[in-house]
Amino acid sequence: MTQLPQSTERKMGLVIDLDTCVGCHACVISCKGWNTENYGAPLSDQDAYGSNPSGTFLNRVHSYEVQPDQGPAQLIHFPKSCLHCEDAPCVTVCPTGASYKRVEDGIVLVNESDCIGCGLCAWSCPYGAREMDMAEGVMKKCTLCVDRIYNENLPEVDRVPSCVRTCPAGARHFGDLGDPESDVSKLVAEREGMDLMPEMGTKPVNKYLPPRPKDQVEDQIDILAPLLAPVAEEPKGFIGWLDKALEKL
């Protein structure tokens, strides 16, 4: 059904720490690796070894430069995948009922055998979270690794989305954002986690933790600095003569 549930029992999602992300793209690769051989159709590549390669990815890492009014610019790595919105426009636009939001955990999924590949859900998503697979002709998106998180065949430590399990910097966290007592909710409260494009009214479940302020470089780096100033300001002796002679030329 492409009508959204009134509410979901849990709001499973990701918290992404923009302060910690180092932009290594390991989450991109592990996501592609896991999801190309598990839930649904594989994530195909086109012209993978040719001059114009492209392919389906459920998670991509952008990098942005932020230039404050004063001080040096800051580089921020920015992983982006489906935000599993509470008011997901991609679900309601779907004409076939292929796109749906689960009542039990709020995960937005695509039933690929019902998808006609019209692309309207991708049009309606402000975040670019949905990509049409060119080989399969169906819409692919982040499943929050629905085939890992409840999978009792995996060791418990692995029952998190592949990107979270892989992140070497600990910049990705997984949990129930509907429960104010969960670790992820506390993290969001403490670090003032934010929504992307809140004006779109999508109410994203995934939150982004803003980068912490950087240390400010003072004018005077060290109290000893004045003592380290060059002692001889004007060259003397032979160098002084040479300097003057060259000036006159």
Added chain:
Amino acid sequence: MHPAPSVIIFTTLSGLGFGLLFFLGLGMPDVTGWVAFVFFVIAYGLSVGGLMASTFHLGHPERAWKAFTQWRSSWLSREGWCAVIALTVMGLYAIGAVFLGQKWSVLGVIGSVFSLATVFTTSMIYTQLKTIPRWNMKLTPALFLSFGLAGGALLAGQTRLAVPLLLIAATIQALYWWQGDKAFAKSGTNLGTATGLGSRGEVRAFEPPHTGTNYLLREFVHVVGRKHAEKLRIISFLLAFFVPVVLLFLPFNHFFALIAVVSHLAGVAVSRWLFFAQAEHVVGLYYGKR
């Protein structure tokens, strides 16, 4: 947005076709027999031809029937229903008019209402998208409906109605461009809100996620054709409205009428091309593009 030929052909042709069906259902022109047959063949050729073209951009056209299931929430599904109801009801009406010389006017009115509803639901597929500020305007349905009615009146040979309807459509088109050019800025979405980093300073896309292209860039970031947008607007305006109106003021003959229709069709197609090519999706912001 990528101006896919399939959607341009679809919205252009089916808009005209359903516009013509609207007038035929109201008995304008009041025809039966062979003349009615020709009119209905043209109307069905355009509307069904357009609908067929729209299936070409689907990944799985063989499952298209499933699109009838979600009429409660999806405008695309509602469009499917309206189109099927309009074509079925008008088909029955056409049988009466062509073969039995009967005018089942109640059926005709129902068919007309659903023909117009089809054009409206098509326009709502685009209007509902907040992600594309240029489409997310009340003028979008007005644009589609006024084009459908003007083109329909022109095809139906309703010269008296066609002139004012063409002028109304021309006005809405001009307003649509004027308001549309400001829509993205007015939406308040920029790279700052997209990344949530806007309050910290000026945000610039530093490095894309990959060196090549991807589905999102191919589908949503189309900058190539915008270069000639101003010229194309003038061409579209002249072809869609100016030429037909001038021709309608000349003494009627079938050749002029044909030129007027072909010119209008070409003008609407150019307008539709611009409708897609100039539409900017907010996802482009993430890539530092519009």
